[in-house]
Amino acid sequence: MSDTGDTPPSSQGHAPLIEHLVELRSRLMRAVIAILVIFLALYAFSNDIYQFVADPLMELLPEGSQMIATEVASPFLAPFKLTLVVAVFVAIPFVLHQAWAFVAPGLYDKEKALALPLLASSVLLFYLGAAFAYYVVFPLLFAFFTQTGPENVQVMTDINQYLNFVLKLFFAFGIAFEIPIATFLLILTGAASVKSLSAKRPYVILGCFVIGMLMTPPDVVSQSLLAVPMYLLYEVGLLFGRLVKRRSSDDEEAPDEA
Template sequence: MSRLADNDQEMPLVTHLTELRSRLLRCVGAILVLFAGLFYFSQDIYALVAAPLRAYLPEGATMIATGVASPFLTPFKLTMVVALFLSMPVILHQIWGFIAPGLYKHEKRIAVPLLISSILLFYGGMAFAYFVVFPIMFGFFASVTPEGVSMMTDIGQYLDFVLTLFFAFGVAFEIPVATFLLIWVGIVDVATLRKSRPYVVVGCFVVGMVLTPPDVFSQTLLAVPMWMLFEAGLLFGAMVKRRDEHEEESAETAEESPSQDQPPSTQP
């Protein structure tokens, strides 16, 4: 179905594709501009990301590069990913500009806070992983290193590992948005989600067990925030749902009530 322009006329497919191409080029341009500005600091950026592991390396141990081009390609890859993450507000703005003309007013009212909260929660999940989970996890790995084994991690493998965790924690912190959308769209209702709370709690601990080291403390650090985020999404979803239902009831009441200016009908 074609999107509607501001003059309420359907836009042709060619116009859609042209606008989509221009917005994609803007997104790519934003990423490249940020990458060009950050590339000079690529070594410093990698040192910052590697700091949680380097803090727990044994005395005299260092990280290593087993690939010939790893000293260059690994910071290059990290800088590109950082540029992508930092350009997310621009990307979301372009996505919003493309889909906004096809939304109703009440959908626009919800969509903007969802877009903003999604990126903030994703950044929050990454920050939580870096400042809370990484020190505990790498401290645990260092403590269980067998005697006679030197802990010297390859920089490429480390980058792949932490990027996976950054993405996993960022997605995990999107639970409130996902819960809210499920309620708002009508896929599930609040009562069903409340009844499913025990399964959600178990699922959070299972995810924590998979993503963190096998100790109860680390698992709890991830599982409890995920559960609290689920409850937050449930709360806001219930509030918006009740408000929408109240507005619909008010609109129906206004349609059913006769107008005071209309004279009563008379029988011939």
């Protein structure tokens, strides 16, 4: 068998299963400890963090309005829950680094060269999705909600219900911004071609609005604010997939020309 120079390092010696399990436990413990450390560092600012997340709604409420807590433990549990979620959110790069360190020894050089940029771009896109939700979607969405209600109804949102609402949107937009990565991988692995994915645009548009309907509150505004970026990101994934396929085909033709 010829040596292609593309052999994964793990082939030099297979570690016993128990060693892999011990390493996996070690990586998981490091990730959990990192989340715990970040949580403990942020806990003193838990109320400030909640206030920051609540600002898009509070700025649109009439002067003197405030949120309410309908459950006894909500004033403690809502900031606590949000701080824990933020700790996980901040620790994502380190957690993914631990996952990468665990699986990297078994990957080929070409896979390593591709996987690391994909992981980095996935984290960045998730953060961008959450930022888009906070700075663009929330002001538009809450302005719509607060201005369309009856005049004699005073908006007094429960802090726990509000937190569940915004976390759902953060998650939805974070996942939605991963569409370029998913599209790119489909093209790169050969599971789908640029031509076939381009031909499915009408179904993709419909699917984006269906997903927007399922993952956002039942109103046209929030559904559209999720569906439209999802479709645009799908087009971005097609663009990068087209560029990579074109480059790979040029590389294959180069030796023949030589």
